[in-house]
Amino acid sequence: MASDVKASIMITCLGDLFFPEVGVAMVTVLRRLGVAVDFPGGQTCCGMPLYNSGYHEEAARVAERTVRLFAAAEHVVVPSGSCAWMVKTEYPGLLKKDPALKAAAESLAARTRELSQFIVEVLGVTRVESDFSGSVTYHDSCHLLRGLGESRAPRTLLRNIAGVKLLELPGADECCGFGGSFSVRLPEVSTAILDKKLGNVEETGAECLAACDAGCLMQMGGGLSRRASRVRPLHLAQILAGGRP
Amino acid sequence: MSELLRTPFPERAGAALKDAFLQQALTIATTKFIDMRRAAFEGFPQGDALRDRARGIKEATLQRLDHYLGQLADNVERLGGHVHWAGGAEEAREIVLRLCRDRGVKMAVKSKSMATEEIDLNEALEAAGVTPIETDLGEYIIQLAHEKPSHIIAPAIHKTKGQVAELFSRALDGNFAADPEVLTAVARKVLRQKFLQADMGITGANFAVADTGTLVLVTNEGNGRMVTSLPRIHVAVMGMEKVIPSMTDLMVFLAILARSATGQKLSSYTTLVRGPRRLGELEGPEELHLILMDNGRVRQVAGPLREALYCLRCGACLNVCPVYRQIGGHAYGYTYPGPIGILLTAMLKGDRSVKELAHASSLCGACKDVCPVRIDIPRMLVELREGLDRGRIAPWSERMVFRAARRGMQSPALFRLGARLGRVLQRPFLRAGRLRRLPFFFGKWTATRDLPPVAARTFSERWRELEKP
Numbered sequence: 267m268a269s270d271v272k273a274s275i276m277i278t279c280l281g282d283l284f285f286p287e288v289g290v291a292m293v294t295v296l297r298r299l300g301v302a303v304d305f306p307g308g309q310t311c312c313g314m315p316l317y318n319s320g321y322h323e324e325a326a327r328v329a330e331r332t333v334r335l336f337a338a339a340e341h342v343v344v345p346s347g348s349c350a351w352m353v354k355t356e357y358p359g360l361l362k363k364d365p366a367l368k369a370a371a372e373s374l375a376a377r378t379r380e381l382s383q384f385i386v387e388v389l390g391v392t393r394v395e396s397d398f399s400g401s402v403t404y405h406d407s408c409h410l411l412r413g414l415g416e417s418r419a420p421r422t423l424l425r426n427i428a429g430v431k432l433l434e435l436p437g438a439d440e441c442c443g444f445g446g447s448f449s450v451r452l453p454e455v456s457t458a459i460l461d462k463k464l465g466n467v468e469e470t471g472a473e474c475l476a477a478c479d480a481g482c483l484m485q486m487g488g489g490l491s492r493r494a495s496r497v498r499p500l501h502l503a504q505i506l507a508g509g510r511p
Numbered sequence: 512m513s514e515l516l517r518t519p520f521p522e523r524a525g526a527a528l529k530d531a532f533l534q535q536a537l538t539i540a541t542t543k544f545i546d547m548r549r550a551a552f553e554g555f556p557q558g559d560a561l562r563d564r565a566r567g568i569k570e571a572t573l574q575r576l577d578h579y580l581g582q583l584a585d586n587v588e589r590l591g592g593h594v595h596w597a598g599g600a601e602e603a604r605e606i607v608l609r610l611c612r613d614r615g616v617k618m619a620v621k622s623k624s625m626a627t628e629e630i631d632l633n634e635a636l637e638a639a640g641v642t643p644i645e646t647d648l649g650e651y652i653i654q655l656a657h658e659k660p661s662h663i664i665a666p667a668i669h670k671t672k673g674q675v676a677e678l679f680s681r682a683l684d685g686n687f688a689a690d691p692e693v694l695t696a697v698a699r700k701v702l703r704q705k706f707l708q709a710d711m712g713i714t715g716a717n718f719a720v721a722d723t724g725t726l727v728l729v730t731n732e733g734n735g736r737m738v739t740s741l742p743r744i745h746v747a748v749m750g751m752e753k754v755i756p757s758m759t760d761l762m763v764f765l766a767i768l769a770r771s772a773t774g775q776k777l778s779s780y781t782t783l784v785r786g787p788r789r790l791g792e793l794e795g796p797e798e799l800h801l802i803l804m805d806n807g808r809v810r811q812v813a814g815p816l817r818e819a820l821y822c823l824r825c826g827a828c829l830n831v832c833p834v835y836r837q838i839g840g841h842a843y844g845y846t847y848p849g850p851i852g853i854l855l856t857a858m859l860k861g862d863r864s865v866k867e868l869a870h871a872s873s874l875c876g877a878c879k880d881v882c883p884v885r886i887d888i889p890r891m892l893v894e895l896r897e898g899l900d901r902g903r904i905a906p907w908s909e910r911m912v913f914r915a916a917r918r919g920m921q922s923p924a925l926f927r928l929g930a931r932l933g934r935v936l937q938r939p940f941l942r943a944g945r946l947r948r949l950p951f952f953f954g955k956w957t958a959t960r961d962l963p964p965v966a967a968r969t970f971s972e973r974w975r976e977l978e979k980p
Contacts, residue, residue, distance in 0.1 A: 282970045284963045289970035305974045308923040320896025324917035412876035441833045445873025450955040454525050457959040459833045488960030
């Protein structure tokens with residue numbers, strides 16, 4: 267079991283405001299794996315909503331703030347593939363005008379990992395003990411899958427939980443229709459994409475829908491709840507933490 | 512087309528979502544395309560390396576575009592062809608019309624060409640008294656229906672076979688079954704006569720090889736071959752970026768183009784045209800004209816949309832795009848639909864024309880993933896959005912909202928205040944722990960989805976007790 271590893275949590279705006287239980291589960295899991303967890307105060311948002319809508323000056327200022335906030339962190343762990351992608355692949359470019367800042371952004375990018383990648387790649391752990399039991403289907407969030415090239419780590423972790431029956435989701439790699447401001451700029455299109463996704467989810471017969479991104483969980487969870495579905499949306503961290511999430 | 516554009520994009524998209532036939536046709540066709548493409552690349556381990564190589568060729572060619580275009584023009588002329596340079600759409604149309612006038616052309620058969628769609632050539636020909644006949648089956652269908660293509664390689668993708676049978680029965684005065692084979696046979700019979708009657712054959716070009724002067728057409732129906740060999744005049748309209756240096760390069764592109772488009776190793780027909788009929792040859796046109804068209808492209812060689820010039824027009828990004836798969840091509844409102852279409856529209860018509868379309872993407876990245884030359888479409892869409900803010904094309908209210916959001920993201924105090932405010936304001940709307948109906952802007956979300964409330968205690972607020980393990 268890993269030890270002597272220190273990790274700072276980047277909770278993300280959606281995680282902080284809407285899914286604090288995901289953050290709590292993440293702390294539980296990381297501590298179970300022997301990681302010393304801390305939480306630098308004053309966190310807000312990574313700036314991705316600004317960035318994606320084209321407000322790059324503004325996004326750069328938010329990025330600069332985040333870079334400073336995590337300057338001392340050994341590892342930064344993020345419960346959302348999209349925010350991790352933002353930090354890892356977009357921050358250095360956003361801050362390229364100032365060489366020192368750019369270097370700091372590159373350093374942060376190198377130290378930052380999405381949760382499942384952190385557990386598997388950095389800690390070298392593929393089996394997390396969890397008393398969770400039930401059937402689970404996994405949705406690949408776009409930025410974790412295509413942005414960070416990760417499809418295996420979350421599945422490996424899920425499969426290695428004794429009580430989990432992992433059911434493959436048809437079209438798991440297709441977008442859930444969230445897309446940040448896209449979901450409210452074109453709500454009908456966003457919902458049509460979501461409906462297709464949720465149809466596939468229900469077809470699996472799984473009790474839980476797992477994902478590694480707060481945005482997707484907000485979208486898919488919002489749809490499941492609206493259609494009074496029995497399927498429960500859960501973040502990977504909640505399944506790994508176990509108990510009765 | 513312009514009438515369609517008077518309706519705002521969200522409404523056009525909304526109408527498409529309600530069209531049951533369109534939904535059925537789109538689901539079937541795009542799913543089939545996706546599966547076929549995937550299977551083609553799974554059985555082709557060198558595919559990834561060839562895609563990199565193809566991208567490299569495009570990059571290098573654009574670096575010396577003037578050189579390769581000059582070489583192409585020289586070689587086409589050396590082989591007896593004529594080369595015309597066209598700045599904009601108007602100029603390109605005028606060149607074709609002048610050829611028709613000077614040579615007494617009454618009818619022109621066409622093989623599928625997005626370049627001619629881009630310049631609305633059919634309308635111009637009709638207005639000048641020349642009858643254009645589309646000979647690609649999909650194009651023929653939409654020509655009979657007086658529509659525009661809704662997909663780059665499958666122009667009639669929005670139609671079910673039942674709709675096509677109805678259309679043929681009405682337009683061709685018969686009673687045809689909704690059977691693709693029957694319908695294809697009907698079209699073949701009609702078109703065969705047209706090939707023989709036409710004075711001019713009009714094509715696009717998938718590639719033009721600079722060092723040999725070869726025009727390359729990739730088709731599946733053999734109509735390209737008829738169009739380039741039966742009429743006495745062949746006119747090819749080509750975007751300038753389609754030039755490639757050599758036949759060796761062509762092999763690279765051919766290996767990935769059909770695989771990306773339809774999952775085929777090669778399309779059924781790859782037609783290579785080198786000059787008009789030569790002395791002693793029995794077939795081929797007497798005249799060959801190549802129109803090299805700029806229409807907004809050259810400016811982008813050093814512009815922000817440069818990468819879009821790599822596009823092979825395979826349509827793979829349309830098939831995987833969750834937005835395209837829901838709304839189809841017509842809702843986009845321009846010649847080129849889908850993710851790449853948004854970029855090409857910006858290139859041809861300017862940034863202002865994609866004010867709404869630039870946001871018609873969830874930035875899921877599936878387009879970039881399947882693009883044979885790995886065009887980073889999501890990045891360019893985000894850059895387009897940035898241009899809309901910088902150019903003050905984005906609505907004033909939106910720009911204010913995002914600037915305010917930036918303040919909230921830069922100040923933890925404001926962020927905390929926002930959370931507290933949210934908790935108070937959401938109270939009247941809470942039902943069983945969910946927000947089911949919110950007013951104003953938030954109603955766009957809650958019309959179809961529940962929203963989780965701002966947590967009673969945010970993670971930041973819970974950290975103090977979590978801190979002590």
